[in-house]
Amino acid sequence: MLYGYNGKILRVNLTTGTTKIEEMDELFYRTYMGGRSMIAYFLHKELEPDTDPLGSENKLIFASSVITGVAYPGLGRNSVGAKSPLTGLFGESEAGGFWGVELKFAGYDAVIVEGKSDRPVYLLIQDGVAEIKEASYLWGKDTKDAVEAIKAEIGDPKLKFEVIGKAGENLVRYAGIANDLNHYHGRTGLGAVMGSKMLKAIAVRGTKKPPMYDAQKIQELAKWFSLNFKKNVDNNTQNKYGTNQYYFNANIAGSLPTRNFTTGQFPELDYTVDDMHEALKIGSEGCYACPIRCKQVMKSTSPYEIDEAYGGPEYESLSGFGSLCGVKDFNVVCKANELCNRYGMDSVSASVTIAFAMECRERGILTKEQMDGIDLKYGNGEFMLQMLEKIAARDGFGDFLAEGSKRCAEKLGGDAINYAMQVKGQEFALAEPRSKYGMGLAYAVSPTGADHLQHEHDGAFDPKLTGYSHDADEPSVFVKACNPMGILGPVESLSLSADKVRLFTYLQHLFSLFNSLGLCIFAFEPVRTGKINHIPEILKAATGWETSLWEIMKLGERGTTMARCFNLKHGMTKEDDNLPDRMFTELESGPLKGSKLDKAEFEKAISLYYQMMGWDSEGIPTEGKLYELAIGWMYE
């Protein structure tokens, strides 16, 4: 008998209009478990190096995990993956909410979508029954309108959705997939892959939860969480502020990406998170089985109509459309976030690409005329909103920006590439590497291009940030949380020492296992409530497997290594593990003025990272490492 998972994967071919069920054995599930690792398994096996990310041969995979749906906080996430149209490499993005849980309860652990429909369709899955449905009447609709129309058509208000907007339909290279409207698979352009297949949505309803091996143990662990999460400083305030407060904290601290990463402070930011919330916030929402409820919900009728169905901005959207573009007005910033959610577009890549265009305009590389008469300059929020509309529609200059900052820079030529803040074609997240050097390493080697969810922010492990020499060697609570992984002492934030590389490598394993098991970083250590050592306990209680932190850390390492192998197969080289030159120049102003990454230290850190990962000097996993990770089949 299977516990925790279904053992079934739904394969949907949109070219032939057929579906079939594949049953995988326990060894498969034990080795890959779900999410990133499961996605990497299928993509590596089934895609050829010349696969066009927007062609019919690409595959779009929606994956839960063997513990998705366990009634413990932070286990409601699912991953989506494909070859990315933004990077041409491994594409993957996770989201919270309920969809992955609903898929599990509908009888499937994953859905593999292949081929391409000749007309718009959506996929309906109801308790094991899958059906490809006509969606011509949905094409062109905003994500919310599409969701409401399908609910009305099927007559089931409890359906859960993965859905694209017109950005995905128009193949914007950083289009995302909305997960029930207020959770998003934002990164790596997976919405464009969905659009290329003419797949508007996947609607799921499931009522059959897989049996748990030890339901009482899960109840005990969940009860422990509910009794303790308010003792965690961040979890305790996340219901009230979500990630919004980080925008204001980072500004004070001088680590807020501002004006396309030229400075770390936005002096115009003269209001508080409370001011913004008083004007716009109407409530908070959460994910499956999670009491934290960190999602902020915003609504407004003036000066902009902001629909609460799309939730509210997280830190990344606030800083992306705010300080990064020099836009002070929170009404504009929240509207920009809403537009991205409405049209299904990654707010990170959209904002960083617009900031790139703003800098090019300031430097005379782009003219007002080239921008369709919209003088896109720092601080002009109204023009920023207009440009977002044009990007989603691929209208005029918006069609140019819809390609992402790297492609835009390459087309512009000259020194434009210096102002594109991206790695491997994916735009930076809104964490400033010159204020946390490990994040620079994370951006550089992330298999999905620049991504902050490879690594915990360095400051959590650095008591010396305080300058407090009295206890500078005393591990912080966050270091102590990492003790089970063998992280035993503090590591300086503004450093790329060997200790930092080791810290990053282990945290990357941890975050990669989060992506494979569908865990939320806001529910687990190192910085939140759930114990790292609870993860194997949860896994055992769900599946019955005798397991350990050792086994799941190897799962994390396996996921990263598999994504690496996919990337190497698809043309990546060690030269792609890099950062824009700006990161090696000093921050121009603010509390961290003068801080920069040292190029030689950075290159040494990359080399050390390869060695710690068991990769050769070219960044290629060795045969021994692949066999050690039980993926010897990837050795070519």
Place this chain on the structure above:
Amino acid sequence: MNDLVKIRMEFYGQFVGIIGKKDMCFEVEPELEKAVGTIGRCLEMDYNIKIPYVLLLNDRLVSLIIKGGENQSINSGDVFKFVPVLSGG
């Protein structure tokens, strides 16, 4: 023994709730490393603050002042800012 100097401490983010106020005045030694040690002990003892925080002196990161050998004297009226480290996503 050096005379103590009066400085202002400003708190941000989660610290406002923990401390119960946005700022307070404090007397510390006029040398930076001694001062931050005194302040750190105070915050830990009086408010049980054990998480790392970013500490600024007059809008300059303290660790950079110390690391860079910049002027480390504390003067009356100087402002320390305490900001929780960013963590999570």
